Structure formats: structure tokens, C-alpha cells
Amino acid sequence: MKTPNPKPAPAKTPAAKIEYRQLSTLKKLPNNPRTLKDDAFKKLCASIKDNADYFEARPLILSDRTGELIILAGNMRFEAAKYNGLKEAPTILLRGLSEEKEREIVVRDNVSSGQFDWDILSSEAWGTDMQLAAWDVPLPMVYNSEGFGEDFTLASGDRAPFQQMTFTLADEQAERIKGAIANVRVQQGTECGNENGNGNKLHQIVLEWAEQKK
Amino acid sequence: MGRAKEIIVKVIPSKIGNAFIKNHHYSGKVVNNSVLHFGAFLDGTLHGVLSYGSPLDKRKVLPLVQPCLWNEMLELNRMAFDEYLPKYSESRCIAISIKLLKRNAPHIKWLISYADGCQCGDGTIYRASGFVLTSVKVNSTLGTLNGKVVADFTFEKGIHILKNNGKAAAPKEFKMMAGFQLRYIYLIDKTCKITVPILPFSKIDEIGAGMYKGKRITLQERKQAIEA
Numbered sequence: 444m445k446t447p448n449p450k451p452a453p454a455k456t457p458a459a460k461i462e463y464r465q466l467s468t469l470k471k472l473p474n475n476p477r478t479l480k481d482d483a484f485k486k487l488c489a490s491i492k493d494n495a496d497y498f499e500a501r502p503l504i505l506s507d508r509t510g511e512l513i514i515l516a517g518n519m520r521f522e523a524a525k526y527n528g529l530k531e532a533p534t535i536l537l538r539g540l541s542e543e544k545e546r547e548i549v550v551r552d553n554v555s556s557g558q559f560d561w562d563i564l565s566s567e568a569w570g571t572d573m574q575l576a577a578w579d580v581p582l583p584m585v586y587n588s589e590g591f592g593e594d595f596t597l598a599s600g601d602r603a604p605f606q607q608m609t610f611t612l613a614d615e616q617a618e619r620i621k622g623a624i625a626n627v628r629v630q631q632g633t634e635c636g637n638e639n640g641n642g643n644k645l646h647q648i649v650l651e652w653a654e655q656k657k
Numbered sequence: 658m659g660r661a662k663e664i665i666v667k668v669i670p671s672k673i674g675n676a677f678i679k680n681h682h683y684s685g686k687v688v689n690n691s692v693l694h695f696g697a698f699l700d701g702t703l704h705g706v707l708s709y710g711s712p713l714d715k716r717k718v719l720p721l722v723q724p725c726l727w728n729e730m731l732e733l734n735r736m737a738f739d740e741y742l743p744k745y746s747e748s749r750c751i752a753i754s755i756k757l758l759k760r761n762a763p764h765i766k767w768l769i770s771y772a773d774g775c776q777c778g779d780g781t782i783y784r785a786s787g788f789v790l791t792s793v794k795v796n797s798t799l800g801t802l803n804g805k806v807v808a809d810f811t812f813e814k815g816i817h818i819l820k821n822n823g824k825a826a827a828p829k830e831f832k833m834m835a836g837f838q839l840r841y842i843y844l845i846d847k848t849c850k851i852t853v854p855i856l857p858f859s860k861i862d863e864i865g866a867g868m869y870k871g872k873r874i875t876l877q878e879r880k881q882a883i884e885a
């Protein structure tokens with residue numbers, strides 16, 4: 444009996460390589476479901492600045508399905524790299540992806556699997572609770588007193604003689620006020636030591652209003 | 658004082674302090690302008706947190722004690738302890754935190770704190786820690802909305818105002834809670850003067866503001882219970 448020919452093994456796609464690409468050639472993912480709050484974004488910027496090697500080990504993942512280089516994974520790192528003044532970033536281009544596969548990569552990249560072994564993590568080799576907290580490790584509610592101290596500093600003296608005021612305006616009102624601020628000229632000697640241009644202009648408008656009321 | 662003497666108080670990062678407060682404070686909420694968090698450790702492990710910061714209405718609060726510059730007072734705005742800590746732990750921790758304030762921030766002249774006589778207590782711990790009572794007033798800030806406790810000033814914040822045509826007001830469904838708010842002051846610098854009358858603690862029963870662990874009970878009834 445003739446044995447059928449075995450199916451040929453599928454050809455392996457060559458492993459995608461890390462390539463540094465100009466940030467200006469990359470496009471952020473439209474409708475990205477991930478967001479990052481301000482303080483977390485600042486931390487990411489600092490992390491990328493301080494750990495360039497780690498950035499290379501976790502490159503941005505790109506797709507060229509639409510003809511543009513769209514970032515599937517690493518949109519926040521892309522923003523942070525731009526914020527840090529970088530011109531290029533490590534990337535991996537995945538070719539021939541379907542739209543569905545792209546969506547899967549986007550979501551999978553942000554799902555955290557695995558968990559910390561707290562016994563190992565709390566050993567001295569991994570640093571103090573203070574260090575781990577600074578690295579955004581979601582520590583459990585058990586902290587030992589080692590690594591914490593009794594010293595701190597607090598601001599002293601009187602407050603600075605400046606203050607910020609916040610108002611709520613309708614869009615139309617806001618535009619009118621912006622227009623007035625843009626057109627008013629600050630009279631020298633009315634600044635009261637304030638170096639904030641818009642503050643001085645708003646004050647000038649009030650001065651002129653008060654003059655008219657006389 | 659027993660085991661409370663063994664408590665160690667250390668400065669902890671706000672991230673840890675706030676996480677602990679969210680888990681253990683009856684309100685489940687942190688105060689965002691806290692600047693200093695102390696951790697209470699017993700047997701080497703964290704079991705309590707005290708957080709200090711500027712009062713939200715600092716301009717109104719500053720004149721309560723004179724002389725006092727802008728950065729010379731703090732509000733003890735949250736205390737959260739777990740069940741592991743023994744009796745007297747709270748006053749012990751307050752005492753140590755004041756000692757650390759004297760050492761590290763000698764410019765801090767006084768402390769303010771509020772007891773929530775709507776949901777928690779009338780300030781037993783503050784009285785035990787040497788604070789004086791300077792105000793007992795009917796609650797005018799804490800209320801409930803959709804089953805959650807919120808402070809009315811929440812509605813004066815940006816997102817609520819923008820949703821409300823610019824109006825900084827609580828929605829109709831917001832219901833003020835019944836109860837009292839008690840204001841306590843502690844002078845670290847004894848040369849400073851409290852500018853408002855100091856009230857006798859008996860005022861709490863007079864007004865009917867007594868509360869302990871969320872239950873309405875007079876100071877007198879508590880005293881009698883202890884004696885019995």
C-alpha cells in the first residue's frame with residue numbers, strides 16, 4: 444500500500460527583527476482603548492529615560508496592513524519617547540496581519556498574566572517595600588517596618604504672594620475673554636511682581652473697567 | 658498602655674499610606690492633599706496609618722490660632738487602624754507623630770482635626786491625646802447620594818460643575834446626613850493662642866453629639882459603662 448505523501452511543513456516566517464525607526468514615520472493606533480493618567484505617564488517618561496536598554500528589549504510593535512506603520516503595542520511608550528525628545532525608537536514590524544489579529548495583539552499586550560510570589564519578592568534581593576512601591580509593584584497590604592525611617596521635611600514659612608483662580612465659563616464667554624486678553628496691553632507698573640502674562644492682562648482689563656466705572 | 662507601647666511609628670510613602678487608608682478607613686477615601694503619612698508598625702508589620710496635610714479651607718482655618726504663617730499648621734485628616742492594634746494605639750500613635758513633627762518640622766505650631774459625629778465618633782481619641790474642643794456643629798457637609806457618602810464640596814469640583822451648566826451645587830438627590838461635626842485643636846507651640854472659645858467636653862452631651870464607633874451614645878453613658 445502506497446503511503447500518502449506527508450504534508451509539507453508550513454514555511455517558517457523569518458523572525459521579525461528589532462529595527463530603530465524615526466518616530467515621525469509611525470502612527471498611533473486610532474481609537475486606542477488604553478489610556479495613561481498624567482502621573483503614570485510622567486513615570487513612564489522617566490523610566491524610558493533611565494532604562495534605555497529595557498526600552499530596546501520591549502520594542503514597539505507595528506503593523507503595515509493599512510499601508511502606514513501603525514503602533515499596535517507601545518502607544519504610550521511612543522508618546523513618552525516623543526516627550527523625552529527621542530527621534531527614533533526600537534520597533535518590530537509584523538507583516539500580513541488581519542484586522543482581527545491586530546485587535547488581539549492590542550488587547551493581549553495590555554493583559555497582565557502571572558503573579559508575584561510575595562515570599563520571593565519580599566526577600567532582600569528584590570529591595571525594600573519602599574523601592575518596590577516606587578516601581579509601581581502592587582504590593583499586598585503587608586509591609587514590614589524595615590526600609591522606612593523617621594525623617595521628613597515640610598515646607599515652612601508663609602505662602603508665596605501669588606494665587607491661582609479658576610472660573611467656569613460657557614464656550615462663548617471663554618472666547619470673548621480670550622479675545623480681550625489677547626488684545627489688551629499691560630500698562631507698566633501694574634504687575635505687582637507677577638510675571639504671568641495672562642494674569643497681568645486680566646488685571647489690566649479689570650483696571651480699565653474700574654476706570655470706566657468712575 | 659500594654660502592647661501599644663511596642664508600636665513603632667515611621668514615615669511611609671503616600672502610595673502605601675493611601676492604599677492602607679482605602680482598605681481600612683470607614684470612609685474608604687483618602688484626602689488628596691495629604692503631605693505626610695505615618696505608618697504604625699507592631700511586631701514589625703504595618704497595622705495603622707495617620708495622614709497629615711493642609712486643610713481644604715486653609716484660609717478659614719488659619720485665623721483659629723495666632724500667630725501662624727501659611728505653612729505652620731497641619732490637619733490630621735485620616736487615621737486608619739486594623740483590628741490587630743491593641744487599645745490605646747491611636748493616642749500612642751498621635752503622640753509619637755507629634756514628637757516626630759517637633760523633631761523634623763519644628764515650624765509646625767498646631768494641629769487641627771475633625772471628628773465625624775455622623776458616622777464614626779465624637780473624638781474620644783483626640784480628647785485622650787490632649788486636643789481641645791473648639792466647635793460642635795450640626796453636619797452641613799456630609800451627605801448621601803445613590804447610597805454613597807459624599808461631601809458637598811465634591812460638587813464644587815470641575816467635572817461636576819461642567820456637567821451642571823457651570824452651577825456648583827449638589828443634585829436634588831443629595832441628602833445631608835444627620836449628625837454633628839466636631840473640631841479639635843492641638844497646640845504644639847504652647848505660646849500660640851487659640852482665638853475661638855474652647856468648649857468643655859460636656860458640651861458634646863449637652864448638644865446630643867455623642868457618638869462612639871458609629872453609635873449614638875453620650876459621654877456619660879460611656880463613662881457609666883466603663884465604671885460598671
